Amino acid sequence: MSEESLATDPADPDLLRLRDVTVRFGGLVALDAVSLSVPPGRVTGVIGPNGAGKTTLFNVVCGFVRPQAGELRWRGRVLSRHRPHDLARLGIARTLQGVGLFPGLTVLENVMVGADRHARAGFLADLLALPRADRDERALRERALARLESLGVAEVADRLPGELSYGVCKRVALARALVGDPDLLLLDEPAAGLSAGEIAELAELIRGLRDDLAVVLVEHHMDLVMDVCDRVLVLDFGKVIAHGTPAEVRDDPAVVAAYLGEEVRDADAEAGGTRQSASEVPGA
């Protein structure tokens, strides 16, 4: 799917690496010496109560927020001055909380904007409608349609986002993020607002992505996190309080104390049964 290989610096097996990243907003420490490694082909979950710094972490990676201390490496190279519009070129895609689709663009056009990284036609070619601009547009359209198809939403290509259900919009947003063939996908609360059935489909989808790219998942929905993540990082008040496999994290007393509460242990006790009862984070 992605034409660019997942080639990384052989000295550094991780695609993305944060080391001791610290972000302060005035007196508030949003991230306190947070380190995180994102290996290719893995799903990394970031969880924590509200205000733990999850979204700030994403904003640091995306260049919206500059850390006061620490370092961000992408494929072994330090990223210090990157801006949000550089991400697509670097191979990083991010979905937004909510939907974030362009309401005035059709679904197909939305996804074509996501594929803009692959567009070659410049302003002049567009102005004069040179045939190569048309060819470029057709290639982009086919790429976008193929992506919509692979996510099962090609039949709404000509619709406007406002006409579609929330679940379909979420899929389109995912298509828009994936169509640029990123090496890293940052998912910001993808399960919010979805039905149980849709969440199951989403889990399936995220597991399928592992073959092509690395995923970092910020999510409140515990079932999804425990289901699809290979590693989980737990933040609380900007500090990393645990890091490990879902099973390790779940049993970590610090995590349980900080945030998961009694319910999960109850749910654990009835292993094999559904964990629906513990699925929502208290206070989410």
Place this chain on the structure above:
Amino acid sequence: MIGTTRQAAAPARAAERARLALGRYRLVRHALGAAAALVALYALTSAVSPYRDLQIAQAAYLTCAVAGLTVLTGLGGQISLGHGAFMAVGAYTTALLLNHRSWPLAAVLAAAVVVTAAAGTAVGAVAARLHGPYLAGATLAFAVGLPGLANYEPLLDLLGGQNGLSVTPPVPPAALGETFPVERWQAWIACLGAVLTLFLLANLVRGRFGRTLRATRDDEIAAALHGVRVARVRIIATVVSAACAGLAGGLLAVATTLAAPGAFPLALSLQLIAAIIIGGLGSLAGAVWGALVLVFVPAWASDLAQSADLSHNIASNLPLALYGLVLIVVTLVFPRGIQGGLRAARTALARRRSPRDDAAHEEAAPHDTAARDTAVHGGDS
């Protein structure tokens, strides 16, 4: 549930395919449209009186400015109250070059476009960082301040003060005959400029640039996250829009044979805004409607007032009142502008003809028939 069931008969499908093959290239589609427009305008200008020819010229140069503004405001979401000032830049550049250089008219107009585009770059660099009322305020200051330059003491000799610069009217080529009216020649020049502007803008709007511009309008953070350089796209849109206004100003100087501050009051900038809204925000066809309304509604209203044989006081104010009334009625009846109203009517008609054909697209977004054809698979998801 969402798929479009398309069970059109085979011949219709073949015709569609032929149309697609022809319309495969934007260049072909838009060039054909431009050629058709030129032929129609040729016939129209040849059939009417010199007075009407001048009105057509006026509508044509206003079309340039309105079309440029509708791209910036309708598709880019950036308001500009300063487009009258851009027109002034174009008009004065044209007048100065025509009076001091013996360049061919096309070169003079091209220079006017370049100079105005340069002014647009400066304004655009500022405007890209501003939003809503701040942007409106900044461009308003530009519209109010710039025409004042003509009365600035050190520039009085160059720009001619309040009286402005008069321009010698363009001379029709001898091949058109001795009696060829100069007004028709002016109309031809202006119409050629308008068609060229619409052709180039249509190319832009239907391509990558138009799409990314609309994306920055809808959600600039999401656009940036997908690699769109929001500030750059906005500056380019301002430059394009200013260039169109510059051409409009140059054509105004040619059509009215004058470039004077009185031709570029704040009201002109506001009228351009009114025109894009009346015509249909973001639509190039709507820009044509808007320009026609700007020219012909006041003319019609004053004709009406004169023919009604009213007292002087009423007759001289009636046109303004009628004009305002028309604007109010149009915005009430067509909230999406004239073009939006026409599109809705066409959709309603099409739906009546084939009730199963689901075509509920009302947004200005251009959806290519090619895209639609490949995208629609029918059936439920």
